[in-house]
Amino acid sequence: xxxxxxxxxxxxxxxxxxxxxxxxxxxxxxxxxxxxxxxxxxxxxxxxxxxxxxxxxxxxxxxxxxxxxxxxxxxxxxxxxxxxxxxxxxxxxxxxxxxxxxxxxxxxxxxxx
Amino acid sequence: xxxxxxxxxxxxxxxxxxxxxxxxxxxxxxxxxxxxxxxxxxxxxxxxxxxxxxxxxxxxxxxxxxxxxxxxxxxxxxxxxxxxxxxxxxxxxxxxxxxxxxxxxxxxx
Numbered sequence: 055x056x057x058x059x060x061x062x063x064x065x066x067x068x069x070x071x072x073x074x075x076x077x078x079x080x081x082x083x084x085x086x087x088x089x090x091x092x093x094x095x096x097x098x099x100x101x102x103x104x105x106x107x108x109x110x111x112x113x114x115x116x117x118x119x120x121x122x123x124x125x126x127x128x129x130x131x132x133x134x135x136x137x138x139x140x141x142x143x144x145x146x147x148x149x150x151x152x153x154x155x156x157x158x159x160x161x162x163x164x165x166x167x
Numbered sequence: 168x169x170x171x172x173x174x175x176x177x178x179x180x181x182x183x184x185x186x187x188x189x190x191x192x193x194x195x196x197x198x199x200x201x202x203x204x205x206x207x208x209x210x211x212x213x214x215x216x217x218x219x220x221x222x223x224x225x226x227x228x229x230x231x232x233x234x235x236x237x238x239x240x241x242x243x244x245x246x247x248x249x250x251x252x253x254x255x256x257x258x259x260x261x262x263x264x265x266x267x268x269x270x271x272x273x274x275x276x
Contacts, residue, residue, distance in 0.1 A: 056210065056212070058210075087263075089266075096266055096267070096268055096269075097211070097254075097266035098266075099263040099264065099265065099266075102263065110263055112263055144210050144211070146210070146211075152258075154199070154201075154216055154258075155213045155216070156213060156264065157213070158210030158211045158212065159210050160209060160210055161209075161210050
């Protein structure tokens with residue numbers, strides 16, 4: 055158990071819909087990262103938050119957004135969903151802004167039908 | 168983004184050492200080398216990281232070439248639980264880990 059909790063574990067939704075994925079980092083960790091894993095693209099970095107502020111951005115689509123709340127949990131919002139957004143979404147956390155050792159959650163499997 | 172090259176797959180026998188190679192010829196002086204592994208149906212798990220010197224921890228050893236253009240992850244005695252995809256990653260800047268395709272390790276009983 056990494057200490058990072060992601061909910062829900064599975065999500066099935068229709069094209070065009072909007073969903074919210076939730077992540078609770080390990081106790082005391084200030085950084086949260088979001089990654090997308092699909093069969094053809096592998097693990098892709100989406101975005102990082104550190105202590106409530108956006109720190110780094112990767113290949114995140116404009117239809118996707120994220121935020122980190124004062125209690126340090128984070129949410130990833132995916133809107134206008136397309137079939138190609140079906141993937142595993144992982145959240146990771148680390149103690150500081152630099153990711154020498156990041157702890158990953160079990161992921162949320164999103165299926166868009 | 169700095170790139171790593173790993174074999175697609177490797178096989179090992181239980182209780183034997185495993186050497187997982189990684190090439191990173193475009194590495195810059197400040198890039199850390201990280202290894203993560205991903206067991207089936209789980210999120211990636213940190214294994215080890217290093218900059219220039221060889222590193223050891225309870226899970227594995229990391230041997231870094233003198234020119235830093237390659238590195239090797241060493242599992243001293245493979246177990247069935249070590250079967251996973253192993254990712255060699257260069258940390259790009261202070262924040263993001265750029266994952267490649269990884270090496271799928273199969274451990275035979």
